[in-house]
Amino acid sequence: MVFFKSALLFATTLIHLVSAQVGPGRVTGDIAAHDPTLCKDNNGKYYLFSTAPGLDIRTSTDRIHWTLEGRVWPNGGATWTDEYTGTRDGNLWAPECYYTGQEFWLYYSASSFGSQKSAIFLAKSTTGSPGTWTHLGMVTSTAPRTHDYNAIDPNLFIENGNWYLSLGSYWTGIKLLRLDPATGKPLSNALISLARRTANSGAVEASTIYKNGNYYYLFTSWDNCCRGTNSTYNIRVGRSSRADGGYVDQNGVALTNGGGTLVLATHSRAIGPGGQDVYTDNDGPILVYHHYTSAGHALGINRLSFANGWPVVV
Ligand SMILES: *[C@@H]1O[C@H](CO)[C@@H](O)[C@H](O)[C@H]1NC(C)=O
Numbered sequence: 001m002v003f004f005k006s007a008l009l010f011a012t013t014l015i016h017l018v019s020a021q022v023g024p025g026r027v028t029g030d031i032a033a034h035d036p037t038l039c040k041d042n043n044g045k046y047y048l049f050s051t052a053p054g055l056d057i058r059t060s061t062d063r064i065h066w067t068l069e070g071r072v073w074p075n076g077g078a079t080w081t082d083e084y085t086g087t088r089d090g091n092l093w094a095p096e097c098y099y100t101g102q103e104f105w106l107y108y109s110a111s112s113f114g115s116q117k118s119a120i121f122l123a124k125s126t127t128g129s130p131g132t133w134t135h136l137g138m139v140t141s142t143a144p145r146t147h148d149y150n151a152i153d154p155n156l157f158i159e160n161g162n163w164y165l166s167l168g169s170y171w172t173g174i175k176l177l178r179l180d181p182a183t184g185k186p187l188s189n190a191l192i193s194l195a196r197r198t199a200n201s202g203a204v205e206a207s208t209i210y211k212n213g214n215y216y217y218l219f220t221s222w223d224n225c226c227r228g229t230n231s232t233y234n235i236r237v238g239r240s241s242r243a244d245g246g247y248v249d250q251n252g253v254a255l256t257n258g259g260g261t262l263v264l265a266t267h268s269r270a271i272g273p274g275g276q277d278v279y280t281d282n283d284g285p286i287l288v289y290h291h292y293t294s295a296g297h298a299l300g301i302n303r304l305s306f307a308n309g310w311p312v313v314v
Contacts, residue, residue, distance in 0.1 A: 023269030024300035035275035070130030081110035169205035221274030231272025236260030
């Protein structure tokens with residue numbers, strides 16, 4: 001039995017070591033996307049939003065070939081973000097899209113590197129095209145800096161009419177807010193802690209909550225983003241039987257206590273994978289992320305299998 005158990009553990013570990021090596025699926029065209037989020041409209045057209053001045057919009061009809069359409073906020077239009085980014089035409093980060101069936105909702109972050117003077121804003125558009133977005137105001141902020149977390153990297157999770165926003169980066173980690181579905185804004189300021197690390201300066205960010213079968217999965221990115229081919233970003237996961245906490249990794253370590261099972265790490269075909277989103281497409285769960293090559297940052301798209309109860313990149 002002991003032998004069997006350790007053989008099983010070995011096999012499971014092997015699966016994860018192998019999965020952590022799987023290269024990005026084929027993507028072509030303009031794939032220089034960072035912190036991507038994926039949506040699809042009623043005609044089956046894909047929309048990918050990502051970090052950039054004004055936020056980039058890319059579209060695809062086949063999820064392989066991508067065309068850069070332009071910006072959510074062209075020509076420095078998001079003036080309300082300038083005090084957080086410290087620039088004009090600010091570099092807005094890590095958007096999160098949701099398509100209602102009629103319109104696109106987009107959460108996004110305004111901050112500057114390593115600062116808690118940060119805010120998350122909300123916009124919507126019926127077409128998803130550049131320059132068609134309506135500013136719906138601020139969702140939450142950690143400025144002035146009296147908070148122990150950082151209000152960037154929004155992720156929306158909806159189930160049975162309950163709306164949740166997870167967010168956070170470094171400091172005390174990943175937090176969860178309940179949202180009012182009518183407005184997309186917080187119901188209260190009550191925060192729940194979902195994940196926290198002390199290792200590597202508390203480097204955990206880019207949360208994504210995803211439901212598969214009986215479990216909720218919390219994906220995060222660990223370690224160092226945004227250093228080109230020196231990036232050490234890697235995608236981690238834990239799971240829980242409820243959305244609003246209790247996440248543990250495959251070894252049973254709480255994500256609030258530094259736990260996190262490896263999903264995808266640096267390997268020869270992808271350096272520093274992270275900034276991920278998980279989207280349910282017709283062919284199942286899809287992991288969307290960025291990674292680095294010597295040419296810069298690039299989009300990665302892979303299918304995810306939850307066959308053994310834990311996500312494996314395929
Ligand atoms: C990686 O780190 C080395 C050593 O610090 C530095 O010289 C190089 O410029 C870095 N490369 C990138 C892409 O940041």
